[in-house]
Amino acid sequence: MTDHPRNAEEFVELVAALRFEDAFNPYSDLCSDFDRPDAARIRRRNLVMVLEAAIDRGVHSIWVARDLGYRGGRRTGLALTDEVHLRAHADLLGTPPLARSTNGPVMAERTATVIWQMLVAIKQPVFLWNVFPLHPHASGDPMSNRCHTRGERLACRHIMVGLIHLLSPHHVLAIGRDAQLALEDLGVAAEKVRHPSYGGQAEFISGVSTHYGLDAGDRHDSAPLFA
Structure with missing residues (x-):
């Protein structure tokens, strides 16, 4: 693909068209256990609204994690965001x-809880995304999380590139080493903070606080993006 999406709706259409084995696309797939009949449409609309707002308002940074989780983005259609x-x-x-x-x-996700604690603290518009924008799961177990493959990642490179083209952020912040390495594989330069899961909550909070110049009471222009 050579043309970038021109607006939020075109971008969401590109994401909704993605198809991979053992990966749930919240913008076109329906979960028989939990979803409302119009769930995919709702999630597409959610993403269109936040992306349109980010384009219109402007965002300083994009926070990028690895892939959607079954308790968060699979249900909301929004990266790092639970219900x-x-x-x-x-x-x-x-x-x-x-x-x-x-x-x-309503379902909560521990990672989303910590992410939003810091987003509220920094009080800056940030756009949230994933290197692989779908929910990859183990074969036969849709309510599980797996790491996406390199082939899946490369097949979605146009999505990441299109998002950066639409938003023109000053920098990309990778949430975790896995996300940073995955972005590097796509040619996207990113700073990194520790992912808050698996005992990384304190380091994540410290890293974001340092990155945004927060002092302890606040805790409740960069390199080119493409290498």
């Missing part, structure tokens, strides 16, 4: 309310 933080995500970029696409109790 508990849909309102916070709308407030961050000033969008209309973001809708739930699932039935049953």
Whole structure:
């Protein structure tokens, strides 16, 4: 693909068209266990709204993690965002309310909780994304998480490139070493903070605090993006 998406709707259409084995696409697939009948449409609309707001308002940075998780982005269609933080995500970029696409109790994700603790603290518009923008899972176990493959990553490079073209951020912040290495593989330069999972919460909070110049009371222009 040589042409970049011209707007948020074109970008979301590109993401919705992605197909991989053992990977749930929240913008075109439906989960028979939890999703409402129009869940994919709701998630597409959520993503369009936050991306349009980011384009219109401008964002200083994109935070990029590795891939969507089954408790968070699989259900919301928004990277690093669980259902508990849909309102916070709308407030961050000033969008209309973001809708739930699932039935049953609201589900929380530990990673999203820590991410949003810091997003609220820094008080800056940030766009959230994943190197692999779908939910990869183990074969036969859709409610599990696996790391995407290099082939899957490279097949989605046009998505990452298109997003940076739309937003023109000052820098990309990789959430975790895996995300940084994956971005490097795509030719995208990124600074790194520790991922908050697996005992990394304190290091993540410290890293983001340092990156944004926060002092302890706040904790509740860069290199080219393409190498």
